[in-house]
Amino acid sequence: MKKLVDVKGLCVDYITFDGRVRAVNDVSFHIGQGEILGLAGESGCGKSTVAFSLMRLHRPPALISEGEILFDGKDVLEMDDEELCDYRWKGASMVFQSAMNCLNPVKTIEYQFRDIFEAHNMVKSKQEAIEKAKSLLRIVDIPEERLFDYPHQFSGGMRQRVVIAMALALNPKLLIMDEPTTALDVVVQREILQKVYELKEQFGFSILFITHDLSLMVEFCDRIGIMYSGQLVELAPSKQILDIPHHPYAQGLGGSFPTLIGELQEMKGIPGTPLDLSNVPDGCRFAPRCTAVQDKCRKVEPKLFQLNDKRWAACHFPVNLTHAEQAIDAVVLED
Structure with missing residues (x-):
């Protein structure tokens, strides 16, 4: 599978009066074309900070201090203003946590669509x-006559689809x-994710899906990365990471959800409690809770x-660990 996104050694710091606090530390992963990659972890683990980095949306006091973010082979962190404007929306776009906060409450949906089209000529x-906006509403199963309504006239699920x-x-x-279904009930969550999956199959785009809900992610993603205290601690195919986790934190996350059958x-x-990033101890960051x-x-x-080739x-x-993985682990320990 060809890599669409390749993140290498990403570090993000927050500048405070007491010095730098590293919110993301040496995170590396890739997303293949047409692939759905999930990032999971508890609140404050850095997953949203990674998402903002991919879009270069950080503002002071946040600072991307190290690493590369390659998109189709070009480093997003080296793009000038014109290249960055073209990259956003055309190369990569983002669905934020709260749809209501993303929509201007005093402008119609039509105006906000038109603003996007005009900004990019x-x-x-x-x-x-x-006409373009109506066709997009039809794609997400919203009647085109709703185009001239205001955000408050839509339900939460409809706003998210907009x-x-x-x-x-x-x-x-x-x-x-970035946690696009957090404020929605489980029925609407499934409807929206099913629609997004259908659109992905139709248009062939890749997805970075971020949530703290590991059980929801397993159903939706091809691979899942588990983050803890700013670091990526496990990366594996979605089914395996729930059934056969290798990191104790991933094991703990999986054990925090009730089973639906059996x-x-x-x-x-x-x-x-989660680690205080302003006072990171030596050794493993998860050690105090492991x-x-x-x-x-x-x-x-x-x-x-x-x-192994996937984990x-x-x-x-x-x-x-399997026997083959135990052999690899032994070599790593010796090194």
Whole structure:
């Protein structure tokens, strides 16, 4: 699969009066063409910061301090203003957490679509913009006559579909979805994700899907990356990361969700609290909360290493390894 996005060693800092706080630390991953990659983790783990980095939307005090973000082979971090304007919406577009906050409450939906088209010189007349906007609303199953309504006249699910239609307005190659269904009920969540998947199959774009809901992500994504305290700690095919997690934090996340079938099981949360990024200790960042912690974990920071052709983990003592993966792990430990 050809790489559409290739993130290498991404670091994002926040400048504070007490110095720099590293919110994202040495994160690397790729997204293939037509692939859905998920980023999961608890609040504050850095997943939204990664998404904003891909769009270069950070403002002070945030600073992308290190790394590369390659999109179709070109570094997004090296783009000038003109290239960046062309990259946004056409190359990559984003669906944010709260649809109502993304839509101007005093402007009609038609006006907001037209603003997108005119900013990118995609239409020659107001009527052409209206026709394009109507066709986009039809794609997300919203009646075209609703085009001239205001955001408050739509339900939460319909507003989210309007935002998705706007994100697809210029036929981007990458759609970034940052917890797009958080405020919606489970029925509407499924409807929206099903529609997005159908659109992905129809238009062939890639998706970066961000959420804290691992069970929802498993149904939707091809691969999943687990983030903890600004670091990527595991990357694997979605089904495997839930059934056979290798990092203790990924195992803890999976155990925090109830099963829908089979016998009733007691859910077990992850003990402790997230790490204070202004005071990062030596060794593994998850060590203070890990039930399998050993002395090495408190002294040496684990690096993300490859266990097989599809799986990566950042743990000195990964769990649930196959015999082949145990052999690779032994080599890594020796190194």
